[in-house]
Amino acid sequence: MITVDGLTKRYGQLTAVDEVSFTAEPGRVMGFLGPNGAGKSTSMRMMVGLSEPTSGTAHILGRRFGELPNPGREVGVLLDASAQHGGRTGREILSLAAGTMGLPKAWGDAALERVSLTPEEARRRVGNYSLGMRQRLGIAVALIGDPDVLILDEPANGLDPAGIRWMRDLLRGFANDGGTVLLSSHLLHEIEVIADDILVIGNGRIVARGTKEQLLTEGGTLARSADPAALAAALRAAGHASKQASSGALHTEADAGTVGQVALATGVALTELRAADSTGLEEMFLALTDDSQRDGLRDETDTKTEGTAA
Ligand SMILES: Nc1ncnc2c1ncn2[C@@H]1O[C@H](COP(=O)(O)OP(=O)(O)O)[C@@H](O)[C@H]1O
Ligand SMILES: [Mg+2]
Incomplete structure (x- = not known):
């Protein structure tokens, strides 16, 4: 369970995240959809204690991230898959993660298996990985501590359609076992394939929310x-x-x-x-994308997107 209440982040004049509130429930995969610059990464960074909110709170399993006794055992995080050290092999990165969390090294092998990276691939340096392989490795790191909650920022980035279906099945299985998943994407299609619930963010604000069925049949x-x-x-x-x-x-x-x-x-x-079907959502999403590309029109676009507020 993830509970976010009034989460806000200001950078000087810019309100990157503006009063975001939602609950992500166990057993469900929630997609956090918004165009580039909408505030997805900033929101997620605040949820996992990497950025201090200007106001508002985020709780994971009822506690702030910093209050979790062994965060890696409770929440798996993938923030930026391209940030992994390129000189290390996949296996080394997992061993290090296992060490940090005080886990047996064998858990690293189990995580590799869950993301379908072969032993041969795990021996290669990450610098030689495709973006899709990096995403799989990043997800393995997120899964290694057998957490109850996953927070994944753009995990489908760089995956081909088969990879996106693979991720859907993996996250579906995780949720079916009682886990809570929050994943972000700037692509409607990815969220449509993977998520049960959808939260749409534009210019830092939540502009629509609902189950996928609700949002798609309102079309x-x-x-x-x-x-x-x-x-x-x-x-x-x-x-x-x-x-x-x-x-x-x-x-x-x-x-x-x-x-x-x-x-x-x-x-x-x-x-x-x-x-x-998704045309209604798609039109709204295209309008958001247009808006966020026009710098300096923030105030007008904010009032414009309010009309679709859920
Ligand atoms: N450290 C920072 N300092 C100033 N502005 C930032 C910082 N991080 C993000 N922003 C701005 O906040 C907004 C939201 O960014 P971000 O959360 O990365 O969006 P998304 O992940 O949805 O693409 C953008 O306008 C971005 O330029
Ligand atoms: Mg981002």
């Missing part, structure tokens, strides 16, 4: 037609707002049956009609 309907303007007008007349999605299709909260009826009554032929 409404997508309708493509030869005459989107006429369809939009007919939907409006029937009391349903719509907007043109970036793909050119109309996106509306009305269900597919309603859109079909309206199109029939108006004589507009539909060329595609389907549940928008």
